[in-house]
Amino acid sequence: PGFGGSVCEVDLDECASNPCANGGSCIDRANGFKCHCPKGFYGNRCLSDVDECASNPCLNGGTCDDEVNRYVCHCLKGFSGARCDVEVNECDSNPCQNSGQCLDLKSGFQCVCQKGFSGILCQSNDNDCQSDPCLNGGACVDLVGRYHCRCAPGFFGHNCERDVDECASNPCANGGSCIDRAN
Missing domain, CATH: 2.10.25.10 (Laminin)
Incomplete structure (x- = not known):
């Protein structure tokens, strides 16, 4: 192997058949060849991927x-x-809404919501009227982080819990007696 001719006088070029794969360069040697493999490949013919x-x-x-x-x-x-x-740092994009505070965690973030807001991004306005805080027929108006009661006639206070004393102004004339009724 490696020589040809009638008396083996001709050195055969084993590189003539391009035996090196994946762009490897072939060096002809007596009785064989050697492949110089490109980066990322190895083996006799550069067939193996690193x-x-x-x-x-x-x-x-x-x-x-x-x-x-x-x-x-x-x-x-x-x-x-x-x-x-x-x-x-997921907080760099300011994901928390409604002035929520962003806490950067190892694999994500967490929003700490301001009073009156909830949700993963603090995107939901809490319904502060959900617990029916207004008494004595008062109507609840949901605001951001708080509520307001519109009181029925005859009542006042933050939750319409106080009865108006209609007799306080002495409305009865000529010695009449005033009797305060609950509204």
């Missing part, structure tokens, strides 16, 4: 996809960068 993921280059739980002469990391939520080594 597994760039073998060294576990992706950090923080990222998964690795081996490609030719490189790898690609797919990062978990909260991380970015070629190796998932950059912690993302």
Whole structure:
């Protein structure tokens, strides 16, 4: 092998058949050849792809996809960068609404809502009238973080809890007696 001719006087070019794969360069030698493989490949004929993921280059739980002469990391939520080594601050985009305070967590964020708001992003105005705080027939008006009671005639107070004393002004003339009734 490696020579031809009637008396083996001709050195055969084993590289003539392009035995090196994936762009490898062939060097003809006596009795054979040697392939110089491009980066990312190895083996006698450069047929084997180097597994760039073998060294576990992706950090923080990222998964690795081996490609030719490189790898690609797919990062978990909260991380970015070629190796998932950059912690993302989700609060940079100001996700919390209605003046909610954003807390950056390891894999996400949490909104701390102002009084009167709820929801993951503090997007919902709480119904402060839900507990029926207005008494004695008062009508509740929901406001942001509070409520207002419109009291029925004869009542007053924050929750319409106080009865108006209609006799306080002495409305009865000529010695009449005033009797305050509940409204």
